[in-house]
Amino acid sequence: MKITIVGGHGSIAMLLHPALRERGHEVRGIIRKEEQADDLRVAGAEPVVCDIEQTADISDAIGQADAVLFAAGAGPGSGAERKWTVDRDGAIKLIEAAKKNGIGRYVMISAMGTHRPRGNEVFRTYLKAKEEADEALRNSGLDYTIIKPGRLTDDPGSGRVSLGRQLERGEIPRADVAAVLAEVLEMPETAGLQLDLVSGEQPIPEAVRAVANMG
Incomplete structure (x- = not known):
């Protein structure tokens, strides 16, 4: 497959690029800064520079693909306003670009608990922005899968999850x-599903196959 990832220099995306290349896929990573390009090339992805906050129509950057993945985020050090412009509006721009380019498959990294915002003002805004992005994708008509991880860590992967x-x-x-x-x-059998994801006991391929049967 040809897969385009928005947020191509993010922590999860940088782990995902080599995994997808090993599976034989072509990966394009959308990045905000030219100086990030070499990191993507080393990870096996084709870098394309496009600031999704500043660009109204990102379809040229997205290009032709079999699937898109939204992995962008304003990051923990950003203020509330960028939660809207990146986490929500960026995801919606990718929906529009996918439709314009005839791409039917859209996978979203969201977050657990978006329907019950909690924490300080910035974190509540983040969860609200994620929820609005999720809702836009659910109503988009695209073949979506929304993955909602729990609190992210940099621990080594165990290969076992609860999904x-x-x-x-x-x-x-x-x-x-x-x-x-x-x-x-x-x-593709996971299309139409919104799924929470935390560490667990089930091997990852088995966990994904199990939820695919839920659709």
């Missing part, structure tokens, strides 16, 4: 999130 609807809150290594996304992208 399903309305799970108890928990945490998960970014490496395991990337591994789940690689499986989901190859499994």
Whole structure:
């Protein structure tokens, strides 16, 4: 497949690029800064510079693909305003670009608990922005899968997760999130699903196959 990833220099995306290349896929990574390009090339992705906050129509950057993945985020150090312009508006721009380019498959990295915003003002805004992005994707008519990880860690991946609807809150290594996304992208049967993701006991391929049967 040809897969375009928005947020191509993010922590999860940088783990995902080599995994997708090993599976034989072509990967394009959308990045904000030219100086990030070499990192993507080393990871096996074709870098394309496009600031999704400043660009109204990102369809040229997205190009032709079999699937797109939204992995962008304003990041923990950003203020509330950028939660709207990146986490929500960027995701919506990718919906519009996918439709314009005839791309039917869209996978989203969201977050657990978006329907119940909590924490300080910035984190509540982040969850609200994610929820609005999720809603836009659910109503887009695209073949979507929304993956909602728990608290992200940089621990080594275990290869075992819990994946399903309305799970108890928990945490998960970014490496395991990337591994789940690689499986989901190859499994169109997961379209139409919104799934929580935390560390667990089920091997990742088995967990993804199990939820595919829920659709």
